[in-house]
Amino acid sequence: MAKVLVVDDAAFMRMMIKDILVKGGHEVVGEAENGKVAVQKYQELMPDIVTMDITMPEMEGIEALRQIRMQHPAAKVIMCSAMGQQGMVVQAIQAGAKDFVVKPFQSDRVLESLAKALG
Amino acid sequence: MSRDIRDLLLSSVCDSMRNVIPRPIAHSEPMPGNHLESVDELGVAIRFANPIGMSMIMDGERRMFSKMSEMVFGMPMEGEMLDSCAQEIVNIIAGGTTTVLSGRGIAADITPPTLLNASASVEGYEGGLALNIEEVGTMRIILLSSN
Numbered sequence: 001m002a003k004v005l006v007v008d009d010a011a012f013m014r015m016m017i018k019d020i021l022v023k024g025g026h027e028v029v030g031e032a033e034n035g036k037v038a039v040q041k042y043q044e045l046m047p048d049i050v051t052m053d054i055t056m057p058e059m060e061g062i063e064a065l066r067q068i069r070m071q072h073p074a075a076k077v078i079m080c081s082a083m084g085q086q087g088m089v090v091q092a093i094q095a096g097a098k099d100f101v102v103k104p105f106q107s108d109r110v111l112e113s114l115a116k117a118l119g
Numbered sequence: 120m121s122r123d124i125r126d127l128l129l130s131s132v133c134d135s136m137r138n139v140i141p142r143p144i145a146h147s148e149p150m151p152g153n154h155l156e157s158v159d160e161l162g163v164a165i166r167f168a169n170p171i172g173m174s175m176i177m178d179g180e181r182r183m184f185s186k187m188s189e190m191v192f193g194m195p196m197e198g199e200m201l202d203s204c205a206q207e208i209v210n211i212i213a214g215g216t217t218t219v220l221s222g223r224g225i226a227a228d229i230t231p232p233t234l235l236n237a238s239a240s241v242e243g244y245e246g247g248l249a250l251n252i253e254e255v256g257t258m259r260i261i262l263l264s265s266n
Contacts, residue, residue, distance in 0.1 A: 010203050011204055012200055012203035012206075012207050013207050027214055037231040055214070055231050056231055057231045080215070081214060082210055082211040082212075082214020083214040083217050084218050084219065085220075085226075087221065103207075103210075103214065104139060104191050104192065
């Protein structure tokens with residue numbers, strides 16, 4: 001079981017991801033509605049892993065990923081985004097993302113991604 | 120807005136919808152004229168940054184978005200959670216559209232979605248499509264020249 005921070009600007013999507021994670025035996029220790037809040041909550045909660053949307057107000061997900069990894073180089077972050085074009089995936093992986101899950105996703109895909117990232 | 124860009128965006132949005140929604144899009148037709156006064160019961164706006172440089176509204180009845188939620192996510196939604204779900208559905212379609220555009224050699228970014236209440240006014244209407252999605256209902260794709 002991992003402690004997870006769920007980051008997405010849509011309350012609906014946070015609810016969906018939380019449901020998948022809890023049913024998969026994980027604990028959602030926090031939620032954030034944009035990248036700026038995610039950076040703050042990561043510092044506060046120190047989760048085992050983060051699911052991170054990309055297109056969000058205030059601060060988008062790849063910038064939040066960079067800031068979290070700058071402060072915590074071992075941070076594990078999985079991107080969950082509808083923008084699955086190759087350039088975006090490459091940008092996220094280069095910034096330190098462990099995986100990239102394209103929306104809409106099946107619950108198995110999310111849980112497999114977490115398991116792989118957590119090793 | 121050039122007609123080529125408008126048509127490219129519309130066709131890319133339709134391709135993205137076919138990837139996201141597991142039902143036939145039974146019929147589509149261009150919305151005639153050069154004027155549209157307001158959105159339907161529920162609408163979501165999103166902007167495609169340059170080089171596309173235009174905004175899109177997807178709108179329809181609330182029950183249409185609820186049925187779409189059931190198709191895509193396995194559960195119907197209502198109330199405030201339906202509003203959030205509608206934003207996410209349009210965000211997913213728009214995100215998929217950027218992937219389709221990327222395959223056509225165009226790199227485009229999108230803004231976060233904005234919820235539009237029933238009867239919100241529409242400015243800068245450039246054209247669009249009304250799509251009849253089997254077992255879901257009618258969704259309009261409305262393209263705007265600015266904002």
